[in-house]
Amino acid sequence: MTTLSTSTLRIDVATAARVIAPLWPLENVIAVNPLLSSLDLPFHHAIGAASTWLAARGYPDAAIVQRSLELGQMSRVDLEVAAASLGTTAEVLDQPRARVAPRRLRGAAERADALAGTALAPAVDAVVAWWCAQLVGSASFHTPNRGIWRSFTTLAPHDRATRKLVGRKSSLWAALAPDPEHSLVLLVERLGLEDTTILDELTGQLARLPGWSGFARYCSEWRPADATGPSITLTELLAIRLCLEVGALEAAGLLGTGFNRLMEPPVRDLAGEVALVALERGYRRQLLAKLDGSVSSTHGVAAQVVCCIDVRSEGLRRHLEDIGPYATVGAAGFFGFPFNLTHAGAAEPYPSAPVLLNPAITLAETAEAPRTLRAPGPQRATVAASVETTTHHPAAMFPAAQVAGWWLGPLALLRSAAPSLLPPTASNHGGTLDLGVLSDEEQAAIVEGALRSMSLTDSFAPLVVVLGHGSSSVANAHGTSLDCGACGGHPGAPNARALVAAANNPAVRVLLSARGVVIPPTTLFVAGIHDTTTDVVTLFTEGDLGAHHHAVETLRQDLLTAGAANAAERSHAFSSGLDPRARSRDWAEPCPEWGLVGNASFIIGPRSMTQGVNLERRAFLHSYDPELDPSGSILETILTAPVVVAQWINAQYYFSTTDPELFGAGDKTLHNPIANVGVLEGVGGDLKVGLPRQSLFEGDVAIHTPQRLLCVIEAPEERIDAVIARNPILRQLFDGGWVHLTARTSPQERFKHRIAPTRWVDDPDLPENAAPLPATDPTNP
């Protein structure tokens, strides 16, 4: 054993963190692929690797297979073919599935437990999770200038449960350094590990509490440096964890016992693979059968409506096109205009952009702050702060409760018994944005980029509507998981407004025509928001619309009609059939809307490819005209940004369904919020990750069908191959089997399936075309 340096340990900590995915706070939920760090491995290998430390269940279970068969999402034939392609038979599904357990012992305490039959590791978990909640969630608990680690070392020796764990007279506390990094070095040395096992040790430690570790990884790697609010770094978390673990081991006299490695042979879940492949085959078969037609009519279009690629836009677009002469366009919901937004009256901006982008500009609202208590705004913030302080302060809490009760009791009865009598849930969709920080030239560049990325560069209709989307629910801790992912878990209205303001700017239009995008002077851009919970569409119009007045009012009505039709369609997706509009104002409702449940495909092509087809709100739709993109640069943008975000979303829904205990946020009726960081399930325990059970399941029935994203592109195969070849992230996704790829050059040709780099086949289900099987376990060199 040599003396450790902090710098080598820092690398080990960062590497160990790869065992879990970062966990965004509930303030703005970002759907993350839980196996994010294993993207460099093929899909099936990544699931095997996840079982090393986390015991993850990565495939659909028998109940999901059964339900899909009943719903006709796939047939017995799909199962047979899938089994044959994997070199087995469908009978494999009837055999009992292999039990999943972590293949390695995670940390010193677990090793000691395995040896001595004690239960130290769960005890350490409980105390560490409690301290994390305490230090992160309780703002008044530690002063900001003291930091997590100093608070911990000051407070912990006085805590009864901690003393119970590490013993009353532990010598540990005196031995710690004043900063977490040096303390971590000391603790690792105290564990007496060999240098080669330190990384494994840290990985195991983090894997025992995936929730808090994930949040620490977010704080260490993704959190903006100037962000305020609760945080904990990986080093701090590991130092706290090791401190308690070393203390517990010393108190139990077990320090330095145990053996390092217990390996089970890797278990391949063949039944799961068959089920997954069959589900994907069934969906692909039915989808591609629907896409064989090609309807196209761009004549006499009254308005073009640009919607987010989100699967929930699909229903609205379909119903709107049914009603009148409208054309719809799909684009990522930030509409190519990423920025930090300062709401009117806000103290700090937030990024209204995909997390993969780091916006350089900050826009502020020119409007006055909303003067309502119900929508997020300064007034609501003041009330929240007053209520918080008043109900917590010993002098005020007693009379405050008594006086407030006379109001809150009858109100609570109304809210519970008759939520439909309540006014609609209010959201802050902001006001006009000040684009003054951008020159006309810069604005023109942004508008051009946005329009080109959605292949909307000529034949503009008199009205172009840019529709962001957001959700509306009350008392919903996971509310932001229903908002626009392309806007970083926020409603997309501000981005729509920004694009519209720039596109309506006459100076910008002049510059645009010089760049080859000619917007006729008779064309008006209008921003709007689609509330995905209620399916109510609001258009933001100000002042006199002149000649467009009639068209805007007609469209407003048609959008409401289309929304109502979509809401009626969606209400069938709930077994209780309750009107989705009532759900948005019901505080008792654990499932206000189904969100992106069912998401299965990502279709890149002109709308004529999908027009008139009911895609059942399962497809992301991005508009793309291969004629306008000979170089493939637009396709490259679509594949490297929206498709990547969609894959994260798809993977989150997938794994929250296949393993709700590990990758799901648990039962919503038990949720117990920790500030705006996350939720616990009940009292104590780890921070929950992923989506709540009620967002994916009805009782025990999984409503979401877990399957990998199927990307359908209308473009020449060579162009697609070239784009993939020059982007490592795309090579990982497509070559690693995380996303399936199907393409056709033109509507007249048949779809071909990409099964390997530059290898396109007609039928991917033939055994010789199946993905190569894992030859060796990549995690066990």
Added chain:
Amino acid sequence: MTSAQLLLLSPLPLAALVLETAGRRWTTTRSCSLALAAGIVAMLGLASCASTGQQHPSSALVRITWLGLVVDLSALVVGLTVLSYARRNLAFDPSGRRFASATALVLGGTIVATSGARLSVLCLGWVLTSIGAVAAFAGGGTRRTRNRMALVLGLGDLALLLALGILWWACGDASLSSLAGTEHALNHHVLTLGPIGVHLGAVVAVLMVLAVAARAGQAPLPGWLPSTVEASTPTSALLHAGVVNAGGYLLVVATPLTVASRAGDALLIAIASLSVVLGAAAARHRPDRKGQLAISTVAQMGFMLLSIGVGAPAVAIAHLVGHAQYKSSRFLGAGGAVELATTERRFARPASLGQVPAMASALVSGAIAAAGAWWVLGPAASRADHVLGAGASFMIAATATWAVLAGGAQGSLRRRLLGAVVVGVGVDALLSRAIAESTSLHLGTTGVSLAAGLGALAVLGIAVHVGGRVPATAPVVTASLAGFQAPIGTVAVPRRTPARPTSRLEVPPARAEVLA
């Protein structure tokens, strides 16, 4: 049919609800309408009884009082809110049905307890409510917490039944309206334990206070309340429909047996003060929203019991009702905490509650003023306690107004809030007044209560003043002392030191199975 008989019918729809939920898929509107029917029948019965001003014969089992009506109404509002909430919230939860039955049990128990004319009927309702509470929790919580809850509530109920037994032995089945007489009868008996002689009256008082303290989750007793947030949100809210707060009613109607005894009063004040201080401190430093709410209930119930201890029953009943509504509503909306915290941070305005010490002074001086006025006027006016009950309540409410307004409210918001608070305070004062009118009860030895009450309020004031300046370790120590760190208790820490293994490759049987 007399009104009293009509009242006895009210548990019938609740019983029907139990049957209904036991048999069918429970996401029907029927369960709610049944509960609603129960509430309406009960209210009609109570109201008609109260309005006819019916005199109850001393042999009656049931009696109607405005006090009972107020407590009932509060419990029914909470119960109906929770039931209609749970109908959708627990729609796919296998424990939903059981929860509905348990709710019916809790509400039925509360109605029986508050309409009993005899202590025995009250105790029957009390025990029913306890059983309902444990049943409601058992659907969602862990076995460990359920056992703890059942143990604490069971011991409390046992203490109450013991007190009832002693009373029955001494004076027969006592009517609540003639308790003052039984107190004298009790004090003829002296329990001799070696050199110490204890009046039976004191024993009964102590037992009843312990029963109330157990139900209210008070501090020195093992804490069961904070761990109940393990169960679903509606369960936590349901506890305010007469589970944690019924003790306020019991102490007020049985004042001659409880607060009138010095031992009982002293014990009550001691327990309640401790709970107020520990609960308020611990709630502040609890990170999880539901945990904060549950622990603050301990402090709030301490405040309610303290009000009774210092001789302001009207304040206690007004607090019982107001807090039940407030806390159940906060629990049901707990999920909104995330959005509120985000809004609060994103739209941060400098919190101007910096004048908090001033607020503490306002409360302490208000309490001293109320106590002083009471001391001056109390002996003079026979009904002074009622008037002062309302007065003290009003003063407290005025302090609340101040606190809310100090909370950085501004502009139109301030005006609107002011309006809401003025109306709220008015309602509060009127209701407190009505409650005070209904509680024409003997209030015990003024001297003892006053001294103890002032002492307790002084402790509270000091706690408030020092609140911001205590060493950071204090909350941890108090939380540990009060047993409020339930989450960790769920894991048993092994204390034995195992023998060193002979071979480093020896694998215990459990693990070996996994490996095989």
